[in-house]
Amino acid sequence: KNNNFYHNVFAFSAPILLCLYYFFPVCKIEVPERLTVSHEALIKTGLADRCISVPVREATDADILLVHSEEYLEAVKKTPYMTLEDLQEFTLQYGDVYFHPNIYHCAKLAAGAALQLVDSVMTGKVRNGMALVRPPGHHSMRSAASGFCVFNNVAIAAQYAKQQYGVKRVLIVDWDVHHGQGVQYCFEDDPSVLYFSWHRYEHQKFWPQLKESDYNSVGKEKGAGFNINVPWNKVGMKNSDYLSVFCHILLPVAYEFSPDLVLVCAGFDSAIGDPEGEMCASPDIFAHLTHLLMNLAGGKLCAVLEGGYNLTSLPQSVCQTVQTLLGDPAPRPANLDGPCESALESLHCVRSAHRQYWSCLKHMTFIFTASSNNSLLLSPAELPTSDVTTKRIKLAEEEEDKLKKVEEEKNAEEEVWPEPPKRVAPAVRTALVLPNDVACPDGCKHVNTSQVCLLVLLQGCSDVSGFAQAVLGLLLPLGYEYDPSLVLLARTPDSGLCDSVWQQLTGLLQGIAQGHTLVLMQVRRRRRGGSISVYLLLHFWGGLDRWQVF
Numbered sequence: 001k002n003n004n005f006y007h008n009v010f011a012f013s014a015p016i017l018l019c020l021y022y023f024f025p026v027c028k029i030e031v032p033e034r035l036t037v038s039h040e041a042l043i044k045t046g047l048a049d050r051c052i053s054v055p056v057r058e059a060t061d062a063d064i065l066l067v068h069s070e071e072y073l074e075a076v077k078k079t080p081y082m083t084l085e086d087l088q089e090f091t092l093q094y095g096d097v098y099f100h101p102n103i104y105h106c107a108k109l110a111a112g113a114a115l116q117l118v119d120s121v122m123t124g125k126v127r128n129g130m131a132l133v134r135p136p137g138h139h140s141m142r143s144a145a146s147g148f149c150v151f152n153n154v155a156i157a158a159q160y161a162k163q164q165y166g167v168k169r170v171l172i173v174d175w176d177v178h179h180g181q182g183v184q185y186c187f188e189d190d191p192s193v194l195y196f197s198w199h200r201y202e203h204q205k206f207w208p209q210l211k212e213s214d215y216n217s218v219g220k221e222k223g224a225g226f227n228i229n230v231p232w233n234k235v236g237m238k239n240s241d242y243l244s245v246f247c248h249i250l251l252p253v254a255y256e257f258s259p260d261l262v263l264v265c266a267g268f269d270s271a272i273g274d275p276e277g278e279m280c281a282s283p284d285i286f287a288h289l290t291h292l293l294m295n296l297a298g299g300k301l302c303a304v305l306e307g308g309y310n311l312t313s314l315p316q317s318v319c320q321t322v323q324t325l326l327g328d329p330a331p332r333p334a335n336l337d338g339p340c341e342s343a344l345e346s347l348h349c350v351r352s353a354h355r356q357y358w359s360c361l362k363h364m365t366f367i368f369t370a371s372s373n374n375s376l377l378l379s380p381a382e383l384p385t386s387d388v389t390t391k392r393i394k395l396a397e398e399e400e401d402k403l404k405k406v407e408e409e410k411n412a413e414e415e416v417w418p419e420p421p422k423r424v425a426p427a428v429r430t431a432l433v434l435p436n437d438v439a440c441p442d443g444c445k446h447v448n449t450s451q452v453c454l455l456v457l458l459q460g461c462s463d464v465s466g467f468a469q470a471v472l473g474l475l476l477p478l479g480y481e482y483d484p485s486l487v488l489l490a491r492t493p494d495s496g497l498c499d500s501v502w503q504q505l506t507g508l509l510q511g512i513a514q515g516h517t518l519v520l521m522q523v524r525r526r527r528r529g530g531s532i533s534v535y536l537l538l539h540f541w542g543g544l545d546r547w548q549v550f
């Protein structure tokens with residue numbers, strides 16, 4: 001981030017905004033303070049000092065034309081020189097977007113920042129990163145601005161990564177609370193880009209009120225199966241709802257898709273307190289969502305800010321995301337009590353719609369019995385027929401209408417939530433306990449064997465769908481719900497676990513127990529008495545009060 005850019009923009013745009021306000025409304029929620037409070041929080045928490053700051057650049061015409069049409073770009077190019085009347089005329093042709101003379105410059109910087117981030121990650125300069133940008137991008141379409149968005153920053157970044165770095169498969173995860181229809185339209189017939197979005201929908205009653213935002217928009221032609229929409233048909237979704245969708249839809253499909261790069265439309269209006277989302281997920285959930293995605297694509301992850309309008313939860317969510325990108329262990333997940341019925345309905349509809357495209361969903365026998373379910377684990381059951389689902393949706397709607405008034409009263413009060421817990425990480429993240437006659441590899445720390453605990457072995461899957469079934473659909477949700485203080489993991493030479501599955505397993509499970517993980521690698525060594533030597537990779541700090549054994 002280049003500080004004097006902000007001063008210029010504020011200095012320049014202030015007088016413009018004042019007179020514009022006189023002529024027609026300026027957006028009340030997509031305000032400059034969104035970036036300043038987020039940036040200030042990163043500085044205050046010391047996270048900014050642990051990051052490198054990548055200079056921004058303007059996206060070039062060629063970059064923008066990767067997604068947008070010539071005529072649209074030429075039209076936007078004229079906005080800095082338009083009279084106020086022309087500007088108003090221009091703005092009114094689009095939905096929910098606010099043009100001012102400086103937005104073309106800002107929109108090029110926002111897209112350019114996303115491309116700079118892709119360059120930094122793809123060239124190995126950094127492992128991952130986050131671009132804090134305005135205006136956002138995921139609603140803007142080939143020839144139209146929409147929902148505060150002018151250029152589609154993340155869609156341009158995906159096309160750029162494919163063109164510049166030969167990336168074969170890009171996963172775009174859109175955790176903003178609005179459907180990024182611009183991204184969907186851009187890639188709906190493209191099997192090289194898997195677009196996943198959850199969004200407030202309320203059976204098409206919530207903006208942008210599109211039929212194609214529903215779960216049955218799965219992509220077109222060659223892109224069928226590569227567009228995943230998870231509609232939230234009620235407000236008030238919580239951490240459990242978000243984690244369930246990750247464990248039972250996104251992660252299994254993402255592992256099967258096996259992306260070379262992960263882009264996140266990081267909108268934080270899906271967090272508690274946001275006036276747009278009206279959801280109840282706490283900011284620390286983004287630490288877990290980020291951690292779960294970091295195990296994909298060799299850790300190549302670029303998060304680009306989209307929405308997020310509560311100036312308290314936004315900076316907290318941004319800090320949770322950045323701290324996880326830096327490798328710090330995620331905090332203990334707050335109040336996980338299983339997904340709500342409406343979320344389960346959506347989860348079932350999405351899995352049914354995508355079962356034909358993804359083998360991990362084909363073989364997943366864990367469906368849900370919505371009435372009896374109260375855990376992150378989905379209990380096995382007969383696959384309900386579609387009319388059962390429809391009937392359930394009717395029930396859900398009646399239920400929803402009944403509760404609507406209660407919801408409104410509740411949301412009317414100012415939402416309050418606890419500050420996310422402080423996340424500490426020791427200087428030494430990992431230690432290796434070795435027999436005395438073996439030298440300690442660089443970067444590890446010797447631990448006195450008297451501190452070592454005992455472990456249990458893990459027997460299990462060695463292929464992707466088996467991995468998806470056992471780890472993503474069972475182990476992970478169980479682990480999150482049980483919320484232990486320690487994860488014990490062991491591997492024997494005959495466990496049948498291939499290295500990549502083992503690597504994923506140790507990575508994913510570090511999202512639990514605040515990263516407290518003990519791993520036992522049992523290695524046979526040729527010795528006269530046939531004895532074996534045992535290595536213990538110790539990844540462990542802080543006080544413990546509960547153990548989880550695998």
Ligand SMILES: CC(O)(O)NCCCCN
Pocket residue numbers: 096136137138139147148149176177178207267269306307308
């Ligand atoms: C970036 C975004 O998804 O937060 N934009 C939301 C626009 C809402 C218009 N009613």
Ligand SMILES: [Zn+2]
Pocket residue numbers: 176177178267269276306307308
């Ligand atoms: Zn949004």
